[in-house]
Amino acid sequence: MSSLSISTELPLKKETTEQVNKTVVYDTKNLNLWYGNNHALKNINLPMYKNEVTAIIGPSGCGKSTYIKTLNRMVELVQNVRISGEILYREKNIFDKEFRVEELRTRVGMVFQKPNPFPKTIFDNIAYGPRIHGIKDKKILKEIVEKSLRGAAIWEEVKDRLHENAYGLSGGQQQRLCIARCLAVEPDVILMDEPTSALDPKSTLKVEELIQELKENYSIIIVTHNMQQAARISDKTAFFLNGEVIEYDDTDIIFSTPSDKRTEDYITGRFG
Amino acid sequence: MGKTVSVKDLIRNKDKKNKLMLKAERTIPFILFALASISILTTVGIVSTLLYETFLFFREVSIIEFFTNTNMKPLSRVEPSFSILPLLTGTILISLVAMLVAIPIGLTTAIYLSEYASESVRKAVKPIIEVLAGIPTIVYGFFAFTFVTPILREFIPALQSTNALSPGIVMGIMIIPLVASLSEDAMNSVPKAMREGALALGATKLEVTLRVVIPAAISGIIASFVLGISRAIGETMIVTIASGSSKNFTFDITQSMQTMTAYIVEVTSGDAGAGTTAYYSLYAVAFALFIFTLLMNMFAGHISRKYREAY
Amino acid sequence: MKEFALKSEEKFHSHYLNIEKVNKRMTTRLFINNFVKYLFLASTMFGLIVLAFLIYTILRDGLGWINMDFLTNRLSTLPERAGIAGAVVGTLWLMFVVGPVTMVLGIGTAIYLEEYAKRGRFHSFIQTNITNLAGVPSIVFGLLGLTIFVRMFGFGPSIIAGGLTMSLLVLPIVVVASQEAIRSVPQFLREASYGMGATKWQTIRNIVLPASMAGILTGVILALSRAIGETAPLVAIGIPALIIPIPSSITDNFTVLPMQIYYWTIDSVLVDEYASMAAATIIVLLIVLFLMNSVAIIIRNKFKKRY
Structure with a gap:
């Protein structure tokens, strides 16, 4: 059995040696989450690997957004959230009392559905993260800003107007600015919550290309409602349905020979 | 069962009445217009009386002297002299004390309620703080005079029984809800996504507040400060009761001082008859008061309109 | 506290941010954040504590004076015989004038602005004018009342003069609520x-009117409660300190609860009991205001969101 249907067992147990040698950045174990009485995530088990793009797909309301927000504990901003189980980030449980949320979020960046630049200049948007983490030196800040903007493939477009308000940028540019803002903190993992859902096709393509490049240096976990996107850019894909992981495997396998009927129904467009 | 009346007949009968009613209805917009004009007449009334009597006042007192002289003795039989400066310093100093109380406490209350407090705490605390805004100012005057001043005098023996400090503090307390509630509204209108963006970078709540929320809400926050100052300048009863009626030109807040508003109260409730210079002087003072508060309110309205357009 | 700093071999591409330094700094940042949180909580509590103190001192000073005689006796220079009957009746008279006047003017203006006036310069002129009137200090309205109603119309410091002055003062509240x-x-x-x-x-x-009545009434009640708590305009129109007869017509001189509080407070330096009597009067005033606001809240909740 080459692909795995996910049960309570840890997935990818019996994998090839190639898989075993990869570093696990995120390992979710028996995760359950409730909004009040609504059981939103049910017994999730998912390992995620370094320098890979992991896509999370599923119909709306399946818990994929909730799950990605749990990875950096942003989900706790919602009232009445209850969580059980554990998520190991580089072998440390992120729910451990001693693991400070702010520390986790420094290591794990996030890009949101809608671009959310601060109402500041482009420069100050990028410099925000480094500044709160104690970098005051103007020269170093300038270097970080340039490096991050280059990293997000937007440097050429904005280098002459770094001191203009970020709101003057187009939607697609704003989203790449937000990615740059995230890179400026030099994260280990980047979480992306439907980063292209508010963008036009052309900007979407640019962001997708960027994700491919970023994978060299970062591990990326991306939620998307767009299956073609998942197929194009990801290495692994997890299919969520009603708060459960139905199937998790290499993207090629998920989209060619899924082992679960429901996955097949979803990717062939029979529901969702 | 009687004779039946068709609906058509009913309508026909009504039509006759309706024609009369339609005629009557044409007058309604004019009646309503007349009612709506009352508010404009009020403004016209205020401006014209203030202007006219102020004009009469400046026929008798030099306008330059009024703004440069520091000697205020309106009711002196021997040698009356008029100057707005002691009243201005009184007004400004007391408002300053008030804002030194209202701005820090009002703003930090707004920050706590909008950024830190849980929804249930916010829902419980906000109405209680707004009760402070609903208490009549005369009650604050009583509180300042019979409670706050005696306590302050324990610590500051030099404090006079009427002084600028105590009404200033109490006025500040009165203005806390105004600053807190308007600042909180401004901060609440900053989109949640912006806070999330900053939190996701590892910022603490304080850093999100200071570097994202407050800069984004700054015009609304400043508008709340300006409206607070305008309220302080126009407030009457607290100062009338607790800061006395001394018209000395001084900057010492432990002394008795008179504000512009308290001066108007003193002259109107005293025996300066209509037609005397002292009587006209109160209109000149009121005119200055009216202009100051009007300008501030318009300024506050202007900047808060600007922030509403921002998102 | 055990640090969760990552091991150095995991530092991969970090060039500018030093993980150990960032984590060390974070301890300070989190401490400051926590400290400030409690500081701001204390500041929020300040308002609540002052409110509690204010109510406590007023109850302590005034509660002992409240009895049937105090409520039903007329004013007197002798503390033990003085009561607030005149001020209570005067306050009722004031509401009797302000209520209908602001209702007619306020609703009329609101209907004109919302249903008849074309959106344009004139409309925004009236609207701006109402906003600005709401910010004019109450003492200035007092001067307007003194000049127009007391002197020009010759009403003297009567109920009608005070009532009309107060109506103009609170009119913006009713207009905005009705709109x-x-x-x-x-x-x-x-x-x-x-x-x-x-x-x-x-x-x-x-x-339209039946459907919006709840909101309009709430506005009128709030305006009335502002009117019966205001003092400054009435001082300006010259209400005398001592009024023995209880007013029986709209042209009579009158006094109201806040005026009584005012005179007793400033005279408390002469007669000690006056301070307690002022506090007792404040209790009566606050109870009236509390009841009126409760009615407003009940009306608002009862008619909330019917569509």
Whole structure:
């Protein structure tokens, strides 16, 4: 059995040696989450690997957004959230009392559905993260800003107007600015919550290309409602349905020979 | 069962009445217009009386002297002299004390309620703080005079029984809800996504507040400060009761001082008859008061309109 | 505290941010954040504590003076015989004038602005004017009342002069509340009425006004409670300190609860009991205000969101 249907067992147990040698950045174990009485995530088990793009797909309301927000504990901003189980980030449980949320979020960046630049200049948007983490030196800040903007493939477009308000940028540019803002903190993992859902096709393509490049240096976990996107850019894909992981495997396998009927129904467009 | 009346007949009968009613209805917009004009007449009334009597006042007192002289003795039989400066310093100093109380406490209350407090705490605390805004100012005057001043005098023996400090503090307390509630509204209108963006970078709540929320809400926050100052300048009863009626030109807040508003109260409730210079002087003072508060309110309205357009 | 700093071999591409330094700094940042949180909580509590103190001192000073005699006796220079009957009746008279006047003017203005006036310069002129009037210090309204009603019309410091002055002062409250109420009546109700052949005025009278009455009444009650708590305009129109007879007509001189509080407070330096009597009067005033606000809240909740 080459692909795995996910049960309570840890997935990818019996994998090839190639898989075993990869570093696990995120390992979710028996995760359950409730909004009040609504059981939103049910017994999730998912390992995620370094320098890979992991896509999370599923119909709306399946818990994929909730799950990605749990990875950096942003989900706790919602009232009445209850969580059980554990998520190991580089072998440390992120729910451990001693693991400070702010520390986790420094290591794990996030890009949101809608671009959310601060109402500041482009420069100050990028410099925000480094500044709160104690970098005051103007020269170093300038270097970080340039490096991050280059990293997000937007440097050429904005280098002459770094001191203009970020709101003057187009939607697609704003989203790449937000990615740059995230890179400026030099994260280990980047979480992306439907980063292209508010963008036009052309900007979407640019962001997708960027994700491919970023994978060299970062591990990326991306939620998307767009299956073609998942197929194009990801290495692994997890299919969520009603708060459960139905199937998790290499993207090629998920989209060619899924082992679960429901996955097949979803990717062939029979529901969702 | 009687004779039946068709609906058509009913309508026909009504039509006759309706024609009369339609005629009557044409007058309604004019009646309503007349009612709506009352508010404009009020403004016209205020401006014209203030202007006219102020004009009469400046026929008798030099306008330059009024703004440069520091000697205020309106009711002196021997040698009356008029100057707005002691009243201005009184007004400004007391408002300053008030804002030194209202701005820090009002703003930090707004920050706590909008950024830190849980929804249930916010829902419980906000109405209680707004009760402070609903208490009549005369009650604050009583509180300042019979409670706050005696306590302050324990610590500051030099404090006079009427002084600028105590009404200033109490006025500040009165203005806390105004600053807190308007600042909180401004901060609440900053989109949640912006806070999330900053939190996701590892910022603490304080850093999100200071570097994202407050800069984004700054015009609304400043508008709340300006409206607070305008309220302080126009407030009457607290100062009338607790800061006395001394018209000395001084900057010492432990002394008795008179504000512009308290001066108007003193002259109107005293025996300066209509037609005397002292009587006209109160209109000149009121005119200055009216202009100051009007300008501030318009300024506050202007900047808060600007922030509403921002998102 | 055990640090969760990552091991150095995991530092991969970090060039500018030093993980150990960032984590060390984070301890300080989190401490400051926590400290400030409690500081701001204390600041929030300050308002609540002052409110509690204010109510406590007033109850402590005044509660002992409240009895039937105090409520029903007329004013007297002798503390033990003085009561607030005159001020209570005067306050009722004031409400009797301010209520109808602001209701007619306020609702009329609101209907004109919302239903009749074309959106344009004149409309925004009236609107701006009302906003600005709301910010004019109350003492200035007092001067207007003194000049127009007391002197020009020759009403003297009577109930009608005080009532009209107060009506102009609180008019913006009623106008704004009525406008909001009228605006919240859904358009489909108006269209349904027009569709049945009703005229504009019939629609307003039979559909719009009944549907917005709760909001309008709430505004009127709030305006009344502002009016009966105001002192400055009445001082300015020259209400005398000592009024022995209880007013029985609209042209009589009068006094109200806040005026009584004012005179007793400033004279408390002469007679000690006056401070307690002022506090007792404050209790009565606050109870009246509390009841009125409760009624306003009940009305608002009862008629909330029917569409």
